[in-house]
Amino acid sequence: MSALPIDLALAWDSLPAMFRGLTTTLLVTVLVLAFGLVLSIPLTLARISPRRIFAWPALLFIVFFRGAPLLLLLYFVYYGFGQIPALRDGPLWIIFGSSFACAVIGLTLNHMSYMVEVVRGSLEAVPAGLTEASEALGLTPRETFTWIRLPLAMRYGLKAYQNEVVMFTKGTAVVSVITVVDLTAVANEIFELTYDPFTPMLTAAAFYWVLVNLIRVVFRALERYLNRHLTAHEDRSKPANSLPQPTPVPSSIARWKASRSLGVPAKGQAL
Amino acid sequence: MTAMIDYQRIAPAPATAPRPVAVQMTGVDKFYGRFQALSGIDLEVRKGEKIVICGPSGSGKSTLIRTINRLEPHDGGRIVVNGIELDGSPGKTQDVRLEVGMVFQQFNLFPHLTILENCILAPRLTRGLSKKAAEQRAFRYLERVQIGSQAHKYPSQLSGGQQQRVAIARALCMEPPIMLFDEPTSALDPEMIKEVLQVMEDLASDGMTMICVTHEMGFARRVATRCVFMDNGQIVEIAPTEQFFHDPRSERLREFLAQILH
Amino acid sequence: MNLFTPQFGGYIYQMAQGALVTLELFVWSFILTLIAGTAIGIITLSRNPVIQLVWRVYSSIIMGVPSLLVIFLLYYGGSAMLTAVFGASRSFDVTPFGAGMAALTIVYAAYVAELVHGAAKNLPRGQFEACSALAVKPTAAWRHVILPQLARLALPGLVNIWIIVLKDTPLVSLAGLNDLVAVSKIAAGATKEPFIFFIAACLFFILFSALTSQLAARLEVRLNRGIAKAKA
Numbered sequence: 192m193s194a195l196p197i198d199l200a201l202a203w204d205s206l207p208a209m210f211r212g213l214t215t216t217l218l219v220t221v222l223v224l225a226f227g228l229v230l231s232i233p234l235t236l237a238r239i240s241p242r243r244i245f246a247w248p249a250l251l252f253i254v255f256f257r258g259a260p261l262l263l264l265l266y267f268v269y270y271g272f273g274q275i276p277a278l279r280d281g282p283l284w285i286i287f288g289s290s291f292a293c294a295v296i297g298l299t300l301n302h303m304s305y306m307v308e309v310v311r312g313s314l315e316a317v318p319a320g321l322t323e324a325s326e327a328l329g330l331t332p333r334e335t336f337t338w339i340r341l342p343l344a345m346r347y348g349l350k351a352y353q354n355e356v357v358m359f360t361k362g363t364a365v366v367s368v369i370t371v372v373d374l375t376a377v378a379n380e381i382f383e384l385t386y387d388p389f390t391p392m393l394t395a396a397a398f399y400w401v402l403v404n405l406i407r408v409v410f411r412a413l414e415r416y417l418n419r420h421l422t423a424h425e426d427r428s429k430p431a432n433s434l435p436q437p438t439p440v441p442s443s444i445a446r447w448k449a450s451r452s453l454g455v456p457a458k459g460q461a462l
Numbered sequence: 463m464t465a466m467i468d469y470q471r472i473a474p475a476p477a478t479a480p481r482p483v484a485v486q487m488t489g490v491d492k493f494y495g496r497f498q499a500l501s502g503i504d505l506e507v508r509k510g511e512k513i514v515i516c517g518p519s520g521s522g523k524s525t526l527i528r529t530i531n532r533l534e535p536h537d538g539g540r541i542v543v544n545g546i547e548l549d550g551s552p553g554k555t556q557d558v559r560l561e562v563g564m565v566f567q568q569f570n571l572f573p574h575l576t577i578l579e580n581c582i583l584a585p586r587l588t589r590g591l592s593k594k595a596a597e598q599r600a601f602r603y604l605e606r607v608q609i610g611s612q613a614h615k616y617p618s619q620l621s622g623g624q625q626q627r628v629a630i631a632r633a634l635c636m637e638p639p640i641m642l643f644d645e646p647t648s649a650l651d652p653e654m655i656k657e658v659l660q661v662m663e664d665l666a667s668d669g670m671t672m673i674c675v676t677h678e679m680g681f682a683r684r685v686a687t688r689c690v691f692m693d694n695g696q697i698v699e700i701a702p703t704e705q706f707f708h709d710p711r712s713e714r715l716r717e718f719l720a721q722i723l724h
Numbered sequence: 725m726n727l728f729t730p731q732f733g734g735y736i737y738q739m740a741q742g743a744l745v746t747l748e749l750f751v752w753s754f755i756l757t758l759i760a761g762t763a764i765g766i767i768t769l770s771r772n773p774v775i776q777l778v779w780r781v782y783s784s785i786i787m788g789v790p791s792l793l794v795i796f797l798l799y800y801g802g803s804a805m806l807t808a809v810f811g812a813s814r815s816f817d818v819t820p821f822g823a824g825m826a827a828l829t830i831v832y833a834a835y836v837a838e839l840v841h842g843a844a845k846n847l848p849r850g851q852f853e854a855c856s857a858l859a860v861k862p863t864a865a866w867r868h869v870i871l872p873q874l875a876r877l878a879l880p881g882l883v884n885i886w887i888i889v890l891k892d893t894p895l896v897s898l899a900g901l902n903d904l905v906a907v908s909k910i911a912a913g914a915t916k917e918p919f920i921f922f923i924a925a926c927l928f929f930i931l932f933s934a935l936t937s938q939l940a941a942r943l944e945v946r947l948n949r950g951i952a953k954a955k956a
Binding site: 318320321323324325326327328329330331334338339342343346417420421 | 531533556559560562563564566568570571572573574575576583584587588616617618629632633636
């Protein structure tokens with residue numbers, strides 16, 4: 192491997208800077224995930240609303256911010272809004288002037304549009320029979336949503352959400368372009384200083400890899416906890432044979448794992 | 463055919479003194495787009511009666527009982543349940559659902575809750591019971607369907623027959639005066655049908671007003687006061703059980719009975 | 725800024741050029757991704773432990789790393805890598821286009837391979853057995869029975885990958901490629917009309933993916949002829 196000089200000394204020396212970059216990456220990621228999740232719920236409700244005055248603007252919003260590449264959106268927010276004179280002199284400049292804020296805004300607009308599909312698909316994956324049973328028992332639509340649809344949607348949508356979180360975390364690398372000093376930006380800086388094309392990139396790649404797999408581990412634990420009702424097996428007297436089957440999350444939102452089941456036992460299968 | 467005449471009748475013969483009307487359906491129509499699922503349904507169910515509805519698939523049997531608790535809205539005619547008219551308003555719909563319990567073909571137990579939690583959810587939220595009171599009530603009904611020992615399990619750990627019995631208990635926990643059954647045994651393996659039918663028969667002999675859509679003709683003969691035959695969205699014949707099976711008036715019903723009672 | 729000055733027109737022309745570059749990059753990358761991904765997917769269906777190990781390492785690394793980093797790695801370090809592989813006597817020039825295409829292929833082939841795995845897993849075993857029972861030769865079986873069904877099962881995922889690769893192509897502009905996004909940035913900076921150019925560029929991507937989604941939906945209908953839809 193002598194032709195690929197991975198300078199371990201350089202890697203070691205760059206660690207502090209890398210950690211700083213990692214912090215920024217994490218900050219951006221967490222902020223956008225939080226905003227995105229919260230904002231996606233009213234957007235989803237608007238999207239599925241039977242009232243056209245809500246549904247159409249929501250759809251347009253989603254089509255635009257989902258269809259546009261992230262890089263363009265960042266340029267749009269950073270260079271676009273930065274040019275409006277009214278904005279430059281106004282109080283909102285605090286927000287739009289900061290590249291970090293622009294990055295968060297641009298990423299949130301994009302992420303929440305993807306989240307609408309995840310939320311919508313998860314809600315649709317809840318078998319209709321359960322909603323009916325709940326209403327037949329006398330629960331109001333709001334109670335049905337809180338106690339039955341939402342908890343079950345979270346379980347059905349977990350895999351899709353995990354995919355989205357992982358994709359998104361990797362996507363934050365692009366904010367380095369609008370001068371946010373994240374992990375990728377640090378790697379670029381070091382490259383420009385040392386002209387070593389491999390070490391900084393590979394180091395940064397290692398950081399991302401660890402981050403992504405940490406996310407996977409957390410989600411797996413979360414899935415195990417949420418799905419303990421499926422794996423409880425103190426008494427294997429008889430297998431359940433007619434459990435309402437959760438419909439697989441639609442492929443349009445389970446991006447890569449379209450064909451994987453959610454670990455739910457098939458009809459007739461012993462647990 | 464002679465063996466069937468010896469079925470033990472549990473339900474009382476139709477009472478001579480008029481009992482209050484539990485469910486009154488007059489001229490009920492239901493459309494799915496242009497397809498008419500129900501046409502001109504007239505049905506009067508009195509308190510304490512056990513009605514069995516049968517007929518070929520697609521005849522509208524499920525649609526009929528689902529309009530009673532407004533899981534499907536009806537498009538024409540009137541439906542009155544225990545004096546409350548289903549007029550589409552959420553308030554009336556809610557009131558009717560508190561009068562009517564429903565058991566589904568697919569059980570529809572909430573998979574993320576234990577058996578006990580399944581049973582106490584509605585009484586706590588809708589009837590405002592405290593956790594303790596709800597649990598006491600739940601255990602009472604779970605014992606009644608002989609599944610009390612499984613209260614802390616999840617639905618996925620139970621067999622189909624057990625799950626359906628839990629579903630019955632869950633509906634009973636709301637203590638509705640009327641119970642609807644939508645093909646409760648159709649999704650069960652044959653060896654589990656009996657345990658569920660037994661629970662339903664016990665319920666019947668305790669005086670519950672029941673409307674059942676089912677293919678279990680033996681159960682009908684044992685338990686029903688009257689039977690309803692539906693075809694193509696219409697009620698073809700309603701008759702007291704004995705007459706229904708022994709002396710069917712309509713040709714259609716005669717054909718149907720000949721096919722299923724072989 | 726007047727919308728009809730020749731300077732503006734010049735930028736519009738350059739945007740069109742850039743769009744062509746983007747499309748070129750995208751089409752080539754996708755074709756290579758498809759070929760490589762299918763090949764890798766089929767090869768890694770094998771139970772051979774070495775192949776499995778290599779696959780696991782490769783897929784884990786490639787799916788845990790941003791594609792932007794791979795692009796940078798291949799662009800900055802590409803010539804060094806090629807020199808290492810092919811000998812120091814030649815010097816290699818790695819163009820942004822080449823680096824971008826290679827990077828996209830390497831990254832997304834892994835996802836396509838996963839799709840192939842998923843589709844193969846979901847293909848009913850009975851199909852293979854029926855072919856054997858009917859004495860259909862393996863090559864014919866693959867051609868007429870297995871591959872069409874694999875295509876049907878993998879189609880939704882492939883459409884996803886198509887769209888994702890399309891939206892990843894702008895990243896190559898950061899390696900210096902003069903594609904649509906690069907041009908729009910220059911034009912926006914020069915004319916001080918960021919919204920027009922950025923929105924125009926966005927619309928290009930949106931319209932292109934909307935069009936292909938429509939076509940894909942039709943293709944899906946066609947491939948799903950005869951398959952009964954599971955009742956909701």
